[in-house]
Each structure stands twice: as structure tokens, then as C-alpha cells.
Amino acid sequence: MTPLAITTPPVASPHAHGGNSVGRTMFRVQLALLPATLYGFWLYGWPSFFLWLLCILSCVGSEALALKLTGSPRIRATLLDGSAALTGWLLAMTLPPWAPWWVAVLGGCIAIVIGKQVFGGVGQNVFNPAMVARVALLVSFPLPLTLWVLPLPMATLPAPDFVAGLRIFLGSLPVPDAITGATLLGHAKTELARGLDLGQALAAAPATSWLGLRPGSFGESAALLILCGGLYLLLTRVITWQAPLGVLAGVAIPAAIGHALDPGRFLGAEAQLLSGALLLGAFFIATDYVTSPNTATGQLIFGLGIGFLTWVIRSFGGYPEGMAFAVLLMNALTPVIDRFVKPRILGRDRRGKPLDQPEKA
Amino acid sequence: MGLMQLFKQLAGDDWGVHPDDRKRPAADRPVRTMPLPARLYLPLQQHLGSPARPVVLVGQTVLKGELIAEAQGAVSAPIHAPTSGTIVAVSEVTAPHPSGLTLPAIILEADGRDQWCELDGCADPFALAPAEIGRRVAAAGVVGLGGAAFPSAVKLSGAARSQVTTLVINGGECEPYLSCDDRLMRDAAAAIVDGIRIMRHACGARLALVGIEDNKPEAIAAMQAAAAGQADIEVRPVPARYPMGSEKQLIQVLTGKEVPADGRAFDIGILVHNVGTALAVRAAIREGKPLISRLLTVNGNCVADPGNVEVRIGTLAEDVLAFAGGLKGDGLGLARRIVGGPMMGMQIPHWRVPVVKGSSGILALDAAEVASREPDPCIRCGSCVKACPVGLLPLEMSARIRNQAYADAVDIGLKDCIACGCCAYVCPSKIPLVQYFVHAKGELAAQERGKLRNEATRKLALQRQERLDREAREKAEAAARRKAEREAAAAAKAAAAAQTVEAGT
Amino acid sequence: MLAAVLSLTLLGAVLGVVLGIASKFLSVEGNPVVDELIAMMPGSNCGQCGFPGCSGAAAAIVDGSAPPTCCPPGGKALASAIAARLGLSVDLSGLADDGPxxxxxxxxxxxxxxxxxxxxxxxxxxxxxxxxxxxxxxxxxxxxxxxxxxxxxxxxxxxxxxxxxxxxxxxxxxx
Structure with missing residues (x-):
């Protein structure tokens, strides 16, 4: 009988634990992002690496600062769980690969301070922090946020070396016009606005690509690698299939219908799925624990909502890409979904009434 | 993490958790019988319901199997002397409970002769009336040995009254570490089947279903062999998944039926008993032996020589551990003492706690097994929602309880929680969810008691007020009466005086 | 510019009038809650709350001059019941309820x-x-x-x- 046993307060069962932790979950998501990220470095060269690094540093720094200012007793533990780093990483994935340094710094600050800490920190935020930052940057600085460089293997110019990359990142070297292009969605939107038929417009547009050989955000284009990461998360049960499937179906179904009805007005399902942030969003953004519903059915509804809204914004809205807006809109609906979609309690019906007792034989 | 699980997840059939079962090697080692300890500590409350009432005096000598405390009330169970000896005290002993509070208990000093009292066995139980079997099971003090320790006879006779059709025998034993039921099924399958037949006779069920988790192939084989000739006893493997051994979950998997939230298994024609209980019922009927010992698992990384041990009820955990080789390294690495399994067992403050009828295991776990650490904030990952076998929202309930909104927690299902621990087991933030729920249930019960007390107080205060009013009224009436009498007397006096005056004139 | 100023002014004025009327017509007479609270309390008029009796305490709780936790015999149960009735949030841990x-x-x-x-x-x-x-x-x-x-x-x-x-x-x- 050690004295310790007497003074420690009693604890309830269970006296065992499955071993999962916040840190492990965040690590697995980062691991799943790694292939697409490394591939992104190869596609876009040094400037994209600097962008990625500074986004993460900015998020972690903002988190540390916010925790310090709020007098949190657990700064170290919170920073080490990797959630801030993951936010920064995801933000970087959705930014134009050659975005200048201040975009990364500002984005990180917005994501952590406005997107997360003002709500009370990890687990309390209503909106996905990376998407909050992405939307805030897009509406505030539309120019640098829509400057798409061609993947270097497609470009005619040689890749910038370390120093040139750093100078581009710091803004002291202009991005050569020769290697910029429009995204498929952007191209389609401009051409439609000019009154052109998609059939003619797309002849000159960049094709869709499973390998990410198209202009676009740093980490959004390598469809195959993102899919691999998503599958890894599914298999390790970090995420469930409902939200991703919902997003994909929510875009693909209306896109297929629209395209079948009017191919000159609406993009096809494949073009929609492989464009913009869709795959990344489906597997990495819509599955964000904090801002998505808790139940399987709720997640399916949430995913379908994101997918459908994305398609609506892409097809009818003012912006060529709508993923981030759709995510934020559905984030706002998450508490409502959680309120109305609840699992059925064993021995009760959906409305919470006890099941009827059968007549005795 | 395999494809099978992914498939189950896709199908939505994904409740519960798959803890590392850690049953072997203890489960594969032969059962050892523990020699008699010097003293036995027999709490008067080893079962659900009212405590038993002692019927022995200090200093009295008793024989093994003799009644020492009788059941009182409708839901209760008697207690018998586990060995022959002398009653040395009726005092307090630490309960197998996290509070470390004590329970009244009878303390018996063994005389070492271990001499049985006269036993009233029955060679042909099937000739007995079902009610008589119930009576004998009640007299033998048999309670559910799976852990809840509900008096078995109450269940049997209740089931006979509500005409159950199916007897479910729980060989799930889904708790990690524990293997006593596994061991019983391997070693005494024939006796268990006999016990099942007796219980079936007692409750009137047509069919007996034995559910055994498929991580116990030896037990399944032994039980299937023993039940081979019995058309109405079916041994069915069920997937190993915690909490498969929970009554409602096992019923659902075996029969596809769901117990209504406000009902019991009886209501859908099912009675559930544990395999160990079947054996105890058989001993009580065939041999007339009361429940005075049980098989339990001694396990955990800190135990030197883990295994299953046949132990007399009332033996201190300390003595059981000493028999199992003591603690490794003198208990230096010991992180937690547990009675029962790791998922639902009770933490105990020290080892001087007696084995009671419902104790299925004694675990000495090291820090790595307990994996205790400071909780992180909830990240709303929903793991607990997926794991909950009842379909609750543990994260929402705990958030409400943290804000002391106990009534709100009840609104979203707190009362349906079975405290199985799946939610806390999977929580990546390691939030002690079950502790929130147990705390809230305790607070609600305390508030309920407080409310009753307030009502009683109101009534008493009202009664006092009535008494005061009555007394005042009576006093006033008495005063009025006296006054009237006085006036009458004065009037009479005056009249008399007047008469004398008249007479005088 | 002028249209915006005017419309906002108009909106404010109309809403203000509506609120004024509402406060006049929907006001609550007296306080029936006090009686309800008295019915919930132990009724033993023991005086531990510092008020002359249970009715005094009930009135004080309703007008906010005493916390819902002021009744020791009522304990946590009463405090939370009163808080629920009045829609207050109450810190039960602060209640000196070290057992009856x-x-x-x-x-x-x-x-x-x-x-x-x-x-x-x-x-x-x-x-x-x-x-x-x-x-x-x-x-x-x-x-x-x-x-x-x-x-x-x-x-x-x-x-x-x-x-x-x-x-x-x-x-x-x-x-």
C-alpha cells in the first residue's frame, strides 16, 4: 500500500486506452499529404517550398503567440499536437504555388488567430481555419491569389534555382509572364463570360490531368497522389468515407446532368472532379474533425452539401472556384446538421421514444 | 485495421471497439485452486439489491456452506460460510469500489477442517417444479457471476412469469485480460450444459443460445461437443468485439432483437445468464452447494504468475495475489489495482479488498497498460460516436456535464449509457468520458435524494404547523371552557347568594 | 446617401415605437414566480439563509439579492431546481455542500x-x-x-x- 494510492483521487473505468492521440492523428494526415506535397515541390520548384515552409511557420508562430497572450497553461502540448502545423500545411496546399511571402504570413495569422483562436482554440472553431484564411486572402488580394504558374515541366523557361526562387518568393523578382496560365475553371469562366461556347473555349484550355500537369494551387493538382493519401487515411481509419464520397458525388452528379443537358454551358464531371481544390477538399478539408458533423449520416449530408455548393458556385457564381466558400457555408450548417442528425439509440426509435414492447406470445 | 473492418465500417455495422485482448497466456494455463486463507471477509452486500442480514453471532462456529446472512427484501441474496470456522467479528471491510469506503462484513476465521454442512442435493432436477428450482437457487445465494451480481433466482422466476422463449447464455467474456469464463467452458463444458438445461427447465424457455466470442476457439469446440446431443441448446460463435458480453448487444447479435430502452430482456422473451452462473446453478441444484467460491483471473503485467484461480468468496485480493506469485519487483511498476476487467472494472485503493461473488478478475496493471495521461481538449473527431454501442453522443454529453447541465445530458441519452468505456478507450484526447457520466449519474441520484428529502421536510414542517395550530386551538378552547366554567360558577355563587339573601329577608 | 440615412432613421424609429408598445402591453404583473419558489423550498422557515423565512428568501432570490444557493437544507437539489426555474446558471461547486x-x-x-x-x-x-x-x-x-x-x-x-x-x-x- 503506497501512500500515492491513497492520495490520488479515484478514477473511473476504462483502465486501458486504444493508444490513439491527437498528435498521432495529425501526424497521419500530414503523412498522407506528403506525397502530393513532394510532388508539388517538383512541379513548382523552390518558391513553392518557401511558401509551404512559411505557411507552417506562420501558423505555428501565431498559435504560440495567441496561446501566450491568452495565458494558456499548455502551450507546449498544444503546439506539439501538430494541429497548427497541419493548418499551415493545408493552407499552403491551396495557395498559388508562387504566392509571395506576405501571403503566407498573413494567411497563417488569419487562419490561426481569426479562424481558430478567437473561438477558443483547438476543437472550438466553427470554420475550417485554412479555408477561412484562403477565402480572406482571395477576397482581399485577388491578384496574387489568382496568379497561376505553369508546372515547371510544362514551362518553356528553366526552373528557378534556390536564390532565384527565394527572390521570387520575397517579391524582388517578378514572375515571368511566360510561365503563367489560367486554370481550367478560370479559363472556362472567362470564356463563358465573353459569351463563348465551352466547346470552342476548351479547345485552347489546359486539359485536365490526373498527374497534376495543369496550372493550379500548389497541392491541389496531383489527383492520383491526393487519392492515395485519402485512401491511406481511410484505411488507417483517420477519416471515414462518408464526407469524401459526399463531396465527390455532390459535384459529379449535378455536373454530369448539367453537362448532358448543355455541354456548351456546363463542364463535365471529370473536368469538375479533377479541377481546383476538389479532391484535396474532399479528403482533407471536408473531413476536418472539428468543423464537420459527428455522425456518419451527418457527414454524408455535409459532404453532399459541399459538393453541390461547389458546383453551384463554379457554374453560376462570380468566382471560378467555390470549394472554400462551400466548405465555409457547410461549416456554418454543421451545428444544425448535428442537431437534427443523431444516431438512433439502442432500444429507442429515431425520435428517442423507447421501442414498443411486443405482445407476449 | 484490415479490409474486413473497413467493410464493416462501410456497412455501418461498426459499434464497439477491438481492444488487444491480452487473455493469453493466462487463459491457456490450467486452473489452480487456492488453499484456504486464514480469514475470510464476507461483505453483506455482494449483489444488487438490499444487503443481507447476518444470522450468526460473534464467536459462533459455522460449517462450510452454512447460512450466515439471510436475504432481506425482494431483490437480495443470502451469504454462506465459505469454509468451516468461527465468526470473529461483524465489522467493516474496504469495498471493491473506487471510493475506498467500507462495507459491513462478517469476518470468518477458518478452522482448517473445511467441513461441509449437510447438503440437500437433488438427483433429478427435472422432476422439480420450476418454482422449486428458483427457490433452491435463491437459497444457495447464486448471483450473476458476469460482474453485475444480480440475484439469479429473481431473474429465473421473473422470466418464468413473463414466459420467456429463449435463454441466452453469455460466454462472450469481451473484457480484455479476463479468461475465467473461457476456462470454465473449456474445463467444465458438460457441467455447464447440464446447468443450462436446469435453468431452461426453471424458466420455461424453449431454446438456449450460447454466445461465445470467436477469439475462444477451444471453448467453442468444447461447448459444441458437450451440447452435441441437445437439439435445443445451440452454441454460436459471435465476433470478438467489445462489449459483446453486454446483455443488450449479445441479444441483438444472437437473436436480432432489440431490448426496448425502458424494458428488460424479459419483455422480448429473453433471459440472459452467464456461463459461470449456469455452473453455480447446477451445483446449487444437483449438489445443494451454495455459492461459496468462484473462478477468477489474476492478470496484468505486474503479476508474477498470472492465471485463473479458484478462490473462496471473501478471500482478500492481497492473499490471491500472493498465491499468484505476488507482484513483480515488489510492485514497483504497479500503476493501478483493479477488480474486474480493464474496461468496466473498479479501481481499488489497496489490496486489502475481499473477493466478492461478482469479482471476475484481479488485475495489477503497469503504467504502459493503463496508458494514463493528461487529457487534451476535445477535437470533435466523433470517434466516440462511432464506438458507442448504444448510439449516444458521448462528446455532447460530456460537454454538458462539464457545465453541470446534468438534465441536458439526460435529455440526450445519459440514462441509456451502459458505461462500457468504448468512448474513453478510443478518445484521441483521452478525455475520461466515463468518469463524466458516472459523476453525472451520481449527482443526479444525489439530487433526486435531496428532492425527496426536501419534500419530506416540507411535510414535517406542515405537520408541525398543524400541531402548533391544534395545540393553540386546544389551549384556547380549554381557556374558553375554563372561563365559561368560572363564569358559570360565579353566576351560581351569585344566584346562591341571592337566594340566601332572599331567604334571609 | 440621404436615402440610406433616412431609411435607417425610419427603421430605428419604427422599431423603437414597437418595442415601447410591447413593453407596455406585454409587461408582467407582480411576480408569480415567488409563490412558485416558496412551494419548492423546504418550508421549515429555519432561517439559515438570513431571511425571516422561506418566503423572504424566495422573494430575495427572485429579485436577485440572494443567490439560488442560499438555502442550506435545500442543498444542491434545490439550488439547481431554482436555477432551472429562473433560467439562471448556478455554480453548484461553490455551494458549501460538504455532505448533509x-x-x-x-x-x-x-x-x-x-x-x-x-x-x-x-x-x-x-x-x-x-x-x-x-x-x-x-x-x-x-x-x-x-x-x-x-x-x-x-x-x-x-x-x-x-x-x-x-x-x-x-x-x-x-x-
Missing amino acids: KIALVAEELCIGCCRCSKVCPTDAIIGAAKQVHNVFREACTGCASCVEKCPTEALSMKPLPVTLQHWVMPRPLAA
Whole structure:
């Protein structure tokens, strides 16, 4: 009988634990992002690496600062769980690969301070922090946020070396016009606005690509690698299939219908799925624990909502890409979904009434 | 993490958790019988319901199997002397409970002769009336040995009254570490089947279903062999998944039926008993032996020589551990003492706690097994929602309880929680969810008691007020009466005086 | 510009008038809540709250001059019931509810003066004159009114021992 046993307060069962932790979950998501990220470095060269690094540093720094200012007793533990780093990483994935340094710094600050800490920190935020930052940057600085460089293997110019990359990142070297292009969605939107038929417009547009050989955000284009990461998360049960499937179906179904009805007005399902942030969003953004519903059915509804809204914004809205807006809109609906979609309690019906007792034989 | 699980997840059939079962090697080692300890500590409350009432005096000598405390009330169970000896005290002993509070208990000093009292066995139980079997099971003090320790006879006779059709025998034993039921099924399958037949006779069920988790192939084989000739006893493997051994979950998997939230298994024609209980019922009927010992698992990384041990009820955990080789390294690495399994067992403050009828295991776990650490904030990952076998929202309930909104927690299902621990087991933030729920249930019960007390107080205060009013009224009436009498007397006096005056004139 | 200013001014004025009318017509007369609270309280008028009786305390709680936790015999149960009725949030942990207490007579000191039994709001003290008194456990509300009346200090408040049936698992330390 050690004295310790007497003074420690009693604890309830269970006296065992499955071993999962916040840190492990965040690590697995980062691991799943790694292939697409490394591939992104190869596609876009040094400037994209600097962008990625500074986004993460900015998020972690903002988190540390916010925790310090709020007098949190657990700064170290919170920073080490990797959630801030993951936010920064995801933000970087959705930014134009050659975005200048201040975009990364500002984005990180917005994501952590406005997107997360003002709500009370990890687990309390209503909106996905990376998407909050992405939307805030897009509406505030539309120019640098829509400057798409061609993947270097497609470009005619040689890749910038370390120093040139750093100078581009710091803004002291202009991005050569020769290697910029429009995204498929952007191209389609401009051409439609000019009154052109998609059939003619797309002849000159960049094709869709499973390998990410198209202009676009740093980490959004390598469809195959993102899919691999998503599958890894599914298999390790970090995420469930409902939200991703919902997003994909929510875009693909209306896109297929629209395209079948009017191919000159609406993009096809494949073009929609492989464009913009869709795959990344489906597997990495819509599955964000904090801002998505808790139940399987709720997640399916949430995913379908994101997918459908994305398609609506892409097809009818003012912006060529709508993923981030759709995510934020559905984030706002998450508490409502959680309120109305609840699992059925064993021995009760959906409305919470006890099941009827059968007549005795 | 395999494809099978992914498939189950896709199908939505994904409740519960798959803890590392850690049953072997203890489960594969032969059962050892523990020699008699010097003293036995027999709490008067080893079962659900009212405590038993002692019927022995200090200093009295008793024989093994003799009644020492009788059941009182409708839901209760008697207690018998586990060995022959002398009653040395009726005092307090630490309960197998996290509070470390004590329970009244009878303390018996063994005389070492271990001499049985006269036993009233029955060679042909099937000739007995079902009610008589119930009576004998009640007299033998048999309670559910799976852990809840509900008096078995109450269940049997209740089931006979509500005409159950199916007897479910729980060989799930889904708790990690524990293997006593596994061991019983391997070693005494024939006796268990006999016990099942007796219980079936007692409750009137047509069919007996034995559910055994498929991580116990030896037990399944032994039980299937023993039940081979019995058309109405079916041994069915069920997937190993915690909490498969929970009554409602096992019923659902075996029969596809769901117990209504406000009902019991009886209501859908099912009675559930544990395999160990079947054996105890058989001993009580065939041999007339009361429940005075049980098989339990001694396990955990800190135990030197883990295994299953046949132990007399009332033996201190300390003595059981000493028999199992003591603690490794003198208990230096010991992180937690547990009675029962790791998922639902009770933490105990020290080892001087007696084995009671419902104790299925004694675990000495090291820090790595307990994996205790400071909780992180909830990240709303929903793991607990997926794991909950009842379909609750543990994260929402705990958030409400943290804000002391106990009534709100009840609104979203707190009362349906079975405290199985799946939610806390999977929580990546390691939030002690079950502790929130147990705390809230305790607070609600305390508030309920407080409310009753307030009502009683109101009534008493009202009664006092009535008494005061009555007394005042009576006093006033008495005063009025006296006054009237006085006036009458004065009037009479005056009249008399007047008469004398008249007479005088 | 002018249109915006005008429309906002108009909006403010209309809403203000509506609010003014609403406050006039929808105002609540008196306070029926007080009676409701009185009905919830123990009704023993023990005075531990510092008010003359349960009705005084109820009025004070309703007008906010006393917290819902001011009734010791009512304990947590009453405090949370009152808080729920009034829609207040109440910090129950602040309530000095270190278990219920009951009065206990030290038999060697009791002189059987009956002063205590006269003040007991629930008639929980039994005993005739010149006889040792006793406290009826079930009826004692722990109001302690009797303690100060006792001339020989034979009465004291003792906490009821916590039993397994009354024990409550502590709340986990906050994360």
C-alpha cells in the first residue's frame, strides 16, 4: 500500500486506452499529404517550398503567440499536437504555388488567430481555419491569389534555382509572364463570360490531368497522389468515407446532368472532379474533425452539401472556384446538421421514444 | 485495421471497439485452486439489491456452506460460510469500489477442517417444479457471476412469469485480460450444459443460445461437443468485439432483437445468464452447494504468475495475489489495482479488498497498460460516436456535464449509457468520458435524494404547523371552557347568594 | 446617401415605437414566480439563509439579492431546481455542500430542558421534560436552530457519514 494510492483521487473505468492521440492523428494526415506535397515541390520548384515552409511557420508562430497572450497553461502540448502545423500545411496546399511571402504570413495569422483562436482554440472553431484564411486572402488580394504558374515541366523557361526562387518568393523578382496560365475553371469562366461556347473555349484550355500537369494551387493538382493519401487515411481509419464520397458525388452528379443537358454551358464531371481544390477538399478539408458533423449520416449530408455548393458556385457564381466558400457555408450548417442528425439509440426509435414492447406470445 | 473492418465500417455495422485482448497466456494455463486463507471477509452486500442480514453471532462456529446472512427484501441474496470456522467479528471491510469506503462484513476465521454442512442435493432436477428450482437457487445465494451480481433466482422466476422463449447464455467474456469464463467452458463444458438445461427447465424457455466470442476457439469446440446431443441448446460463435458480453448487444447479435430502452430482456422473451452462473446453478441444484467460491483471473503485467484461480468468496485480493506469485519487483511498476476487467472494472485503493461473488478478475496493471495521461481538449473527431454501442453522443454529453447541465445530458441519452468505456478507450484526447457520466449519474441520484428529502421536510414542517395550530386551538378552547366554567360558577355563587339573601329577608 | 440615412432613421424609429408598445402591453404583473419558489423550498422557515423565512428568501432570490444557493437544507437539489426555474446558471461547486449534517445529542450533557424540541422546525427532536432527548435522524434537516438554544451545549452538528450508496464519483479535472 503506497501512500500515492491513497492520495490520488479515484478514477473511473476504462483502465486501458486504444493508444490513439491527437498528435498521432495529425501526424497521419500530414503523412498522407506528403506525397502530393513532394510532388508539388517538383512541379513548382523552390518558391513553392518557401511558401509551404512559411505557411507552417506562420501558423505555428501565431498559435504560440495567441496561446501566450491568452495565458494558456499548455502551450507546449498544444503546439506539439501538430494541429497548427497541419493548418499551415493545408493552407499552403491551396495557395498559388508562387504566392509571395506576405501571403503566407498573413494567411497563417488569419487562419490561426481569426479562424481558430478567437473561438477558443483547438476543437472550438466553427470554420475550417485554412479555408477561412484562403477565402480572406482571395477576397482581399485577388491578384496574387489568382496568379497561376505553369508546372515547371510544362514551362518553356528553366526552373528557378534556390536564390532565384527565394527572390521570387520575397517579391524582388517578378514572375515571368511566360510561365503563367489560367486554370481550367478560370479559363472556362472567362470564356463563358465573353459569351463563348465551352466547346470552342476548351479547345485552347489546359486539359485536365490526373498527374497534376495543369496550372493550379500548389497541392491541389496531383489527383492520383491526393487519392492515395485519402485512401491511406481511410484505411488507417483517420477519416471515414462518408464526407469524401459526399463531396465527390455532390459535384459529379449535378455536373454530369448539367453537362448532358448543355455541354456548351456546363463542364463535365471529370473536368469538375479533377479541377481546383476538389479532391484535396474532399479528403482533407471536408473531413476536418472539428468543423464537420459527428455522425456518419451527418457527414454524408455535409459532404453532399459541399459538393453541390461547389458546383453551384463554379457554374453560376462570380468566382471560378467555390470549394472554400462551400466548405465555409457547410461549416456554418454543421451545428444544425448535428442537431437534427443523431444516431438512433439502442432500444429507442429515431425520435428517442423507447421501442414498443411486443405482445407476449 | 484490415479490409474486413473497413467493410464493416462501410456497412455501418461498426459499434464497439477491438481492444488487444491480452487473455493469453493466462487463459491457456490450467486452473489452480487456492488453499484456504486464514480469514475470510464476507461483505453483506455482494449483489444488487438490499444487503443481507447476518444470522450468526460473534464467536459462533459455522460449517462450510452454512447460512450466515439471510436475504432481506425482494431483490437480495443470502451469504454462506465459505469454509468451516468461527465468526470473529461483524465489522467493516474496504469495498471493491473506487471510493475506498467500507462495507459491513462478517469476518470468518477458518478452522482448517473445511467441513461441509449437510447438503440437500437433488438427483433429478427435472422432476422439480420450476418454482422449486428458483427457490433452491435463491437459497444457495447464486448471483450473476458476469460482474453485475444480480440475484439469479429473481431473474429465473421473473422470466418464468413473463414466459420467456429463449435463454441466452453469455460466454462472450469481451473484457480484455479476463479468461475465467473461457476456462470454465473449456474445463467444465458438460457441467455447464447440464446447468443450462436446469435453468431452461426453471424458466420455461424453449431454446438456449450460447454466445461465445470467436477469439475462444477451444471453448467453442468444447461447448459444441458437450451440447452435441441437445437439439435445443445451440452454441454460436459471435465476433470478438467489445462489449459483446453486454446483455443488450449479445441479444441483438444472437437473436436480432432489440431490448426496448425502458424494458428488460424479459419483455422480448429473453433471459440472459452467464456461463459461470449456469455452473453455480447446477451445483446449487444437483449438489445443494451454495455459492461459496468462484473462478477468477489474476492478470496484468505486474503479476508474477498470472492465471485463473479458484478462490473462496471473501478471500482478500492481497492473499490471491500472493498465491499468484505476488507482484513483480515488489510492485514497483504497479500503476493501478483493479477488480474486474480493464474496461468496466473498479479501481481499488489497496489490496486489502475481499473477493466478492461478482469479482471476475484481479488485475495489477503497469503504467504502459493503463496508458494514463493528461487529457487534451476535445477535437470533435466523433470517434466516440462511432464506438458507442448504444448510439449516444458521448462528446455532447460530456460537454454538458462539464457545465453541470446534468438534465441536458439526460435529455440526450445519459440514462441509456451502459458505461462500457468504448468512448474513453478510443478518445484521441483521452478525455475520461466515463468518469463524466458516472459523476453525472451520481449527482443526479444525489439530487433526486435531496428532492425527496426536501419534500419530506416540507411535510414535517406542515405537520408541525398543524400541531402548533391544534395545540393553540386546544389551549384556547380549554381557556374558553375554563372561563365559561368560572363564569358559570360565579353566576351560581351569585344566584346562591341571592337566594340566601332572599331567604334571609 | 440621404436615402440610406433616412431609411435607417425610419427603421430605428419604427422599431423603437414597437418595442415601447410591447413593453407596455406585454409587461408582467407582480411576480408569480415567488409563490412558485416558496412551494419548492423546504418550508421549515429555519432561517439559515438570513431571511425571516422561506418566503423572504424566495422573494430575495427572485429579485436577485440572494443567490439560488442560499438555502442550506435545500442543498444542491434545490439550488439547481431554482436555477432551472429562473433560467439562471448556478455554480453548484461553490455551494458549501460538504455532505448533509444532522444534529446529535450528547446524552451525558442533555438535561432534558425541551428548549431544543420547541424550536425544531420539523419536530425531529423527541424527548419529554427531564428526559434525555434524541434526534430523529430521518426528520432532521440539519438547520442547526436547536444548537444555539441548548444551555449545556449538548447539541452539535455532525456530518452524516458518506456511504457507498451516497458516494458520488468526483468530476474529472478539467482538460
